Amino acid sequence: MQRFNTPFVYTSAQSRVVFGAGSIDFLTRELDQLGLNKVLIVGTAGQRAFNEELRLKLGGRIVACFSEAVMHTPVSVTNEAMSIVESHQVDGVVAVGGGSSIGLSKAIAFRTGLPQVVIPTTYAGSEMTAILGETENELKVTKSDPKIRPKVVIYDVNLTTGLPVAISVTSGMNAIAHAVEALYAHDTNPVIATLAEEGVRSLVKALPLIAANPEDLDGRSNALYGAWLCGICLGSVSMAIHHKLCHTLGGTFNLPHAETHTALLPHALAYNAGHTPQAIERLRRALDTISPAQALYDLAKKLGAQMSLKELGMPEEGIQKATELAFKNMYPNPRTLEPEGVKVLITHAWQGKRPL
Template sequence: MEVLRDLGVEEDVIAQATPQHLMGNTVFCTAVAGEELGRLRSWGNEPLVQAAHELASPTRMCDMPQHLMEPVLVNAAIARGSQLRFDTEYVSHEQDADGVTATVRDRLRGDRYTIRAKYLIGAEARADGCVAVGGGSVTGLAKAVALRTGLPIVAVPTTYAGSEMTPVWGLTEGAVKRTGRDPKVLPRSVVYDPLLTLTMTPVGSATSGMNAIAHAVEALYAPASTPIVSLMAQEGVRALAAALPEIVADPSGHTARSRALYGAWLCGACLGATTMGLHHKLCHVLGGTFDLPHAETHAVVLPHVLAFNAPAVPEALAALRRALDVPDPVRELHELGERLGIPRSLADLGLTAADVDRAVDVALGAPYANPRPASADDLRAVLHTAWAGEPPYGG
């Protein structure tokens, strides 16, 4: 929009476009009526970052279809003296010291003629891969594209989601989130740069980091866990738990953000090397069925599921005691969220009390690995405590 303002057409666009507050999801399809590859919340509409976007620019984003945008740009170009030719095919060109002579063909008449210009600019789309710059949702969309096309991914994370280190994909269809594993969705290369995370708000950084910690916690008691994975998970939790309070206190600090990316890398790699259990299952249900925000949901649910599984995972608890340097990891993870100032209940995220029973039914509809069997009553108790934001421990 700032570019359109500089071009003098901002008002023309605003007059015809959908304003930002009415924009929902940005949908990526193979064609207008083709297969949907994925969707993201429209840029700038995430509640935790909307204020930051509004403060960063004098303009407001909007949504304008191509068939409306092109006439605005064409009319502006003509008003500035440009000549436009439609139904015209490029054939060849010759360049000299003063400019370019291009040969083109009129597709309607079939005849060829030349055009003299100072410059010749061309573009051709033959994608060799997909570069995903952004958080977990962006990486997830790139994985959906790779799953269908086989295009390799280069991931440049700007959050601590950790998805860039896993072969796990997720697709939500009909209010149900499906997940799976496929080596072709694992990014070929990952570029970590702490400077790219500086635009995350303190709360956004904290929820993203807690999301990554959840990956490592569940990897500690996953059926496919190994001693190496356990060490990586322990180190990832330690790094993030230490870095996140520093980031909240000073969002511009590079050192803490570097340590957080290090922790996120370890936690994501742990998730990629193991299988997901009850925690991720519940979060996928809450996100896919009720559209709750991803990282915030993980941050809220994490200590509640750990409290439920605790009697069955003494070795995982011992590793978390070492990582967090506390006698009670469940209490520490819950109180860490409070200290970071992130949402502490599913009710805060928009889940209603009536939604809990439906979430239980959906969760029971698909099998998942978990160290402690969970009945419908067990799931209801875990979700109700998380919904109310009650401490998942006694006292």
């Protein structure tokens, strides 16, 4: 059991969560409680049809839909959405989808202070945080502010059954990454460590069920539950080298977000493993294994995930560039960061090797 022999600080995040199959039916109630009457729905092109149906269902209080959200929240796309916010005098935002939709909603909230109701359809977990990552000029910059955090999160399991297996797996691994780094965060605490262990345990049990049967409601429910817990971890404590590198790689090389997390996580964990015994002890329990880094690699690969950054589109010359960027605005990390060690970490992920 992890022990904390030194004082710690835990701040409880204030988000209202509505969880369960069919819970999107409570959206009207949640909008009423927030007093919202001129709402903008945001999402990606893939959610356009669903969002238009939602607009018709909710009636006149939905003043517009914006379906141009994309990965890494480019500032240029946010500026387009902001023109709609201003022209329609929007008083709240509803986001439907994964990290792209939620990122855009957060970017609007950061600029306006408008309340958000978020309806996740993936396992990204960003809905539980006051963190925003925006990309401009090939650089992804992270911002933190209380107004970025959504007011309400509606977890409707039914909306995740159509999520393709490949995306379910990488999205779930993305969520696991939040919990892994929360376990060895310099500001972790007993509450977050417990949530992180449970979140990992729930997801690693759920993902094989989803791969075998995408409409398995037990698998989907456990995955969404695990993602929620991992999202709380992400929003409560600091992240480390894994998240720093994912932001760097995503913003610089426009790599797919969840897939990059999946390929990089086992190597980042292996880099830190010898310097964080309490985190490894919890991960061994959650994964039922001696080697958590190898277990995560094997699970993702078995379920069909691409484990090579090269195959995800990263050029080989990007290894050196990413190494250099890792040392700018560094995140706290349990193991001292050495340029050669970080370069090896990135190189192994680029090659898709199983971690040692």
